Amino acid sequence: RGLRAAVAIAPEAEVMGVNDRLQLAAAEAEMQRRLRAKAMREGVTMIAPETVFLAFDTDLGRDVVIEPNVFFGPKVRIGEGAVIHASSHLVDCSVGAGASVGPFARLRPGAELAAKVKVGNFVEIKAAHIGEGTAVSHLTYIGDSDRKSTRLNSSHIPLSRMPSSA
Numbered sequence: 001r002g003l004r005a006a007v008a009i010a011p012e013a014e015v016m017g018v019n020d021r022l023q024l025a026a027a028e029a030e031m032q033r034r035l036r037a038k039a040m041r042e043g044v045t046m047i048a049p050e051t052v053f054l055a056f057d058t059d060l061g062r063d064v065v066i067e068p069n070v071f072f073g074p075k076v077r078i079g080e081g082a083v084i085h086a087s088s089h090l091v092d093c094s095v096g097a098g099a100s101v102g103p104f105a106r107l108r109p110g111a112e113l114a115a116k117v118k119v120g121n122f123v124e125i126k127a128a129h130i131g132e133g134t135a136v137s138h139l140t141y142i143g144d145s146d147r148k149s150t151r152l153n154s155s156h157i158p159l160s161r162m163p164s165s166a
Helices: 021-041
Strands: 076-078 093-095 123-130 140-147
Parallel strands (some): 076 093
Protein backbone atom coordinates (compact mmCIF):
# COMPACT_ATOMS: atom_id res chain seq x y z
CA ARG A 1 0.00 0.00 0.00
CA GLY A 2 2.92 2.38 0.45
CA LEU A 3 1.50 4.19 3.50
CA ARG A 4 3.92 5.94 5.79
CA ALA A 5 3.67 6.72 9.45
CA ALA A 6 5.49 9.45 11.34
CA VAL A 7 5.92 10.33 14.97
CA ALA A 8 5.84 13.90 16.21
CA ILE A 9 7.40 14.69 19.57
CA ALA A 10 5.88 17.62 21.47
CA PRO A 11 5.66 18.79 25.06
CA GLU A 12 2.57 17.41 26.79
CA ALA A 13 1.29 20.92 27.57
CA GLU A 14 1.25 21.71 23.82
CA VAL A 15 -0.95 18.79 22.85
CA MET A 16 -3.13 18.15 25.89
CA GLY A 17 -6.76 17.44 25.18
CA VAL A 18 -9.72 18.95 26.99
CA ASN A 19 -12.47 16.40 27.55
CA ASP A 20 -13.80 17.44 30.95
CA ARG A 21 -13.62 20.26 33.48
CA LEU A 22 -10.58 18.83 35.22
CA GLN A 23 -8.61 18.92 31.97
CA LEU A 24 -10.00 22.39 31.20
CA ALA A 25 -8.66 23.59 34.57
CA ALA A 26 -5.26 22.07 33.76
CA ALA A 27 -5.19 23.84 30.37
CA GLU A 28 -6.15 27.16 32.02
CA ALA A 29 -3.41 26.73 34.64
CA GLU A 30 -0.84 26.19 31.89
CA MET A 31 -2.07 29.26 29.98
CA GLN A 32 -1.92 31.40 33.13
CA ARG A 33 1.63 30.17 33.83
CA ARG A 34 2.70 31.22 30.32
CA LEU A 35 0.98 34.62 30.47
CA ARG A 36 2.58 35.42 33.86
CA ALA A 37 6.03 34.32 32.71
CA LYS A 38 5.77 36.46 29.56
CA ALA A 39 4.69 39.52 31.58
CA MET A 40 7.52 39.12 34.09
CA ARG A 41 10.09 38.66 31.30
CA GLU A 42 8.82 41.97 29.86
CA GLY A 43 9.40 43.89 33.10
CA VAL A 44 6.28 43.35 35.23
CA THR A 45 6.72 42.59 38.94
CA MET A 46 4.23 40.15 40.47
CA ILE A 47 4.51 39.78 44.23
CA ALA A 48 2.69 36.41 44.23
CA PRO A 49 2.40 35.38 40.57
CA GLU A 50 0.34 32.25 41.26
CA THR A 51 -2.50 34.46 42.58
CA VAL A 52 -2.67 36.82 39.57
CA PHE A 53 -5.10 35.94 36.76
CA LEU A 54 -4.62 37.49 33.30
CA ALA A 55 -6.78 37.54 30.19
CA PHE A 56 -5.27 36.58 26.83
CA ASP A 57 -5.18 40.27 25.82
CA THR A 58 -4.05 41.94 29.07
CA ASP A 59 -1.59 44.71 28.12
CA LEU A 60 0.88 45.52 30.92
CA GLY A 61 3.47 48.29 30.62
CA ARG A 62 7.04 48.03 31.90
CA ASP A 63 7.69 48.39 35.62
CA VAL A 64 4.07 47.64 36.54
CA VAL A 65 3.76 46.12 40.03
CA ILE A 66 0.93 43.68 40.72
CA GLU A 67 0.21 42.62 44.27
CA PRO A 68 -1.49 39.30 45.24
CA ASN A 69 -5.01 38.23 44.30
CA VAL A 70 -5.58 40.48 41.28
CA PHE A 71 -7.93 39.54 38.43
CA PHE A 72 -7.62 41.01 34.93
CA GLY A 73 -10.56 40.38 32.60
CA PRO A 74 -10.51 41.06 28.86
CA LYS A 75 -9.50 44.41 27.33
CA VAL A 76 -7.35 45.76 30.19
CA ARG A 77 -4.44 48.15 29.53
CA ILE A 78 -2.05 49.17 32.32
CA GLY A 79 0.47 51.99 31.74
CA GLU A 80 4.14 51.97 32.71
CA GLY A 81 4.97 52.16 36.39
CA ALA A 82 1.39 51.68 37.59
CA VAL A 83 0.73 49.72 40.78
CA ILE A 84 -2.25 47.40 41.09
CA HIS A 85 -2.71 46.66 44.78
CA ALA A 86 -4.01 43.44 46.29
CA SER A 87 -7.43 41.95 45.65
CA SER A 88 -8.41 44.28 42.81
CA HIS A 89 -10.63 43.30 39.86
CA LEU A 90 -10.24 44.99 36.44
CA VAL A 91 -12.28 44.41 33.25
CA ASP A 92 -12.35 46.38 29.97
CA CYS A 93 -10.55 49.44 31.36
CA SER A 94 -7.35 51.43 31.09
CA VAL A 95 -4.98 52.63 33.80
CA GLY A 96 -2.52 55.41 33.00
CA ALA A 97 1.21 55.51 33.67
CA GLY A 98 2.18 55.89 37.31
CA ALA A 99 -1.37 55.33 38.58
CA SER A 100 -2.20 53.39 41.74
CA VAL A 101 -5.28 51.15 42.03
CA GLY A 102 -6.61 49.50 45.20
CA PRO A 103 -6.40 47.51 47.31
CA PHE A 104 -9.88 46.00 46.92
CA ALA A 105 -10.73 48.23 43.94
CA ARG A 106 -12.97 47.34 41.03
CA LEU A 107 -12.62 48.88 37.58
CA ARG A 108 -15.55 47.94 35.37
CA PRO A 109 -16.04 48.36 31.61
CA GLY A 110 -15.30 51.86 30.38
CA ALA A 111 -13.23 52.99 33.37
CA GLU A 112 -10.38 55.16 32.10
CA LEU A 113 -7.78 56.37 34.57
CA ALA A 114 -5.31 58.98 33.32
CA ALA A 115 -1.68 59.16 34.46
CA LYS A 116 -0.90 59.41 38.18
CA VAL A 117 -4.49 58.76 39.30
CA LYS A 118 -4.89 57.25 42.76
CA VAL A 119 -7.83 54.92 43.33
CA GLY A 120 -8.00 53.80 46.94
CA ASN A 121 -9.52 50.89 48.78
CA PHE A 122 -13.11 49.80 48.15
CA VAL A 123 -13.56 52.08 45.11
CA GLU A 124 -15.62 51.01 42.10
CA ILE A 125 -15.50 52.87 38.78
CA LYS A 126 -17.63 52.16 35.68
CA ALA A 127 -17.83 54.04 32.37
CA ALA A 128 -15.99 57.08 33.71
CA HIS A 129 -12.88 59.07 32.82
CA ILE A 130 -10.77 60.07 35.82
CA GLY A 131 -8.42 62.96 34.96
CA GLU A 132 -4.66 63.11 35.50
CA GLY A 133 -3.58 63.28 39.12
CA THR A 134 -7.09 62.81 40.53
CA ALA A 135 -7.38 60.99 43.86
CA VAL A 136 -10.46 58.85 44.51
CA SER A 137 -9.48 57.89 48.01
CA HIS A 138 -11.82 55.24 49.39
CA LEU A 139 -15.35 53.85 49.74
CA THR A 140 -16.56 55.45 46.50
CA TYR A 141 -18.61 54.52 43.44
CA ILE A 142 -18.23 56.55 40.25
CA GLY A 143 -20.26 55.63 37.19
CA ASP A 144 -21.05 57.22 33.85
CA SER A 145 -19.11 60.42 34.47
CA ASP A 146 -16.09 62.50 33.53
CA ARG A 147 -14.06 63.69 36.55
CA LYS A 148 -11.49 66.35 35.79
CA SER A 149 -10.91 67.55 39.35
CA THR A 150 -7.77 66.61 41.20
CA ARG A 151 -9.43 65.65 44.48
CA LEU A 152 -12.45 63.45 44.99
CA ASN A 153 -13.33 61.82 48.25
CA SER A 154 -16.96 60.93 48.91
CA SER A 155 -16.52 61.22 52.66
CA HIS A 156 -16.06 65.00 52.16
CA ILE A 157 -19.29 65.58 50.18
CA PRO A 158 -21.94 67.11 52.46
CA LEU A 159 -25.10 65.02 52.68
CA SER A 160 -27.14 67.99 51.44
CA ARG A 161 -25.25 67.70 48.13
CA MET A 162 -25.54 63.94 47.78
CA PRO A 163 -28.00 62.93 45.04
CA SER A 164 -31.31 61.68 46.40
CA SER A 165 -32.33 58.11 45.69
CA ALA A 166 -35.94 59.16 44.91
